[in-house]
Amino acid sequence: MNILLVGASGFVGRHLLNALAANGHQIIATSRRCGSVSVPGVAWQTLDLGLLADNPEHFQWPENTELLINAAGLLSVSSDELDRVQSRGTCALFDLAAKHGARVLQISALGAGEQPDIPFLETKAVADQYLLGLGSPVVILRPSLLLGAGGASSGWLSRLSPLPLIALLDLNAQSQPLHIDDFVGAVLALLRSWPTQPMVLPVVGPQPMTLPQVIDQLRDAQGWAPARYMKVSAPLAGVGVLLGDQFGWRALNKQSLKMAGRDNLGDPEPLASICGYRALPLASRLIGWPQAGQSVTLxxxxxxxxxxxxxxxxxxxxxxxxxxxxxxxxxxxxxxxxxxxxxxxxxxxxxxxxxxxxxxxxxxxxxxxxxxxxxxxxxxxxxxxxxxxxxxxxxxxxxxxxxxxxxxxxxxxxxxxx
Incomplete structure (x- = not known):
């Protein structure tokens, strides 16, 4: 299949790129800096969704493209920047796909459409809704927390994992994390069993877990006993949020504080019913990552x-x-x-x-x-x-x-x- 993979240099995009190429698909990969990941047989084009939002001529659609996979995303504290990239730029990309009759696989985020006070999720939801309204053959995947080597969130959790006492913004909110290999497996399964109707599918792990439970699984994979945890006090978190919003910190800002305190759960059955794929428990995937030496260095x-x-x-x-x-x-x-x-x-x-x-x-x-x-x-x-x-x-x-x-x-x- 001829696939246009947008955001191919990001965490999700890199893993998808290698898997799609290994499965014999013809890939045209894009990133803001062309050719940032070297994969034999993959052609690269430059695409900046922020520029596409204001100039539809910024990107030349590749001929014979059958499927667009949008793996682009932006971690930013700027609502305007998120709107430009994840809403307007992404919608312009979907217009190009519809114009050329291509199917679309949009990688969104679990919670999109349900938390309008979080700009990251709301801009994802705007693009999702626009795509559904085009009448094209589309699938929207909304993954939970994705973990694996090279991810931003994975890096932060790996950095925290060696500490014996870990301070977190919240200790009780639950999510259903899954390994990036399971997400890639779900995408490959969908390409083999593409649904006949537009679909919005959560992609989640089988086990709801608190963040301390997630970190303890990372610690266990590295040979360490469970850690002790404490919740960051509200005044201290407030100061951190103010600084994070001011200096653009990705791990600590107003959005991350809100998301940290909320459950983010989904049902794995719709995905399984469509393509037969189920994610494995996270602990069974923690082989080769994280590594104790790398975590200590971080x-x-x-x-x-x-x-x-x-x-x-x-x-x-x-x-x-x-x-x-x-x-x-x-x-x-x-x-x-x-x-x-x-x-x-x-x-x-x-x-x-x-x-x-x-x-x-x-x-x-x-x-x-x-x-x-x-x-x-x-x-x-x-x-x-x-x-x-x-x-x-x-x-x-x-x-x-x-x-x-x-x-x-x-x-x-x-x-x-x-």
């Missing part, structure tokens, strides 16, 4: 990064404040006095501060880490030659540089490459 990175930021910014503040005279005394021990000593202390403190701020910005982080490595090695070499007695400090102030160098190397090596 958990430790933000902690180490926060500590390093505090160290560099704190050093700058101390050297310009209460430690200024101490810094001058150290310079004096090295034979540097007067204006040159003051310049050395002040410029060193300012450089420390700039490097601490550099860790906050993703685009500058790798450069900041490399510069910090060079600076620490330089400081250590200078002290070793000029002030060697500092190596015998009972508090091991210089020796602790070695630990910071190792942590900085680890952060540099594990920093994601864009």
């Amino acid at each position: 958990a430790l990175r933000p902690i180490f990064l926060a500590v390093m930021i505090l160290i560099w910014l704190g050093t700058a503040a101390v050297c310009l404040g209460p430690g200024y005279e101490w810094g001058l005394r150290i310079m004096s021990e090295a034979g540097i006095t007067g204006g040159l000593a003051r310049l050395a202390v002040i410029s060193g403190a300012l450089l420390d501060g700039v490097l601490g701020l550099g860790l906050l910005a993703t685009r500058w982080r790798r450069l900041a880490l490399r510069t910090q490595l060079g600076l620490m090695l330089g400081y250590t070499a200078f002290i070793t030659v000029v002030l060697p007695h500092y190596w015998f400090d009972p508090y091991a102030a210089v020796a602790k540089n070695l630990v910071l160098i190792v942590v900085t190397l680890w952060l540099l090596w594990t920093e994601p490459r864009k």
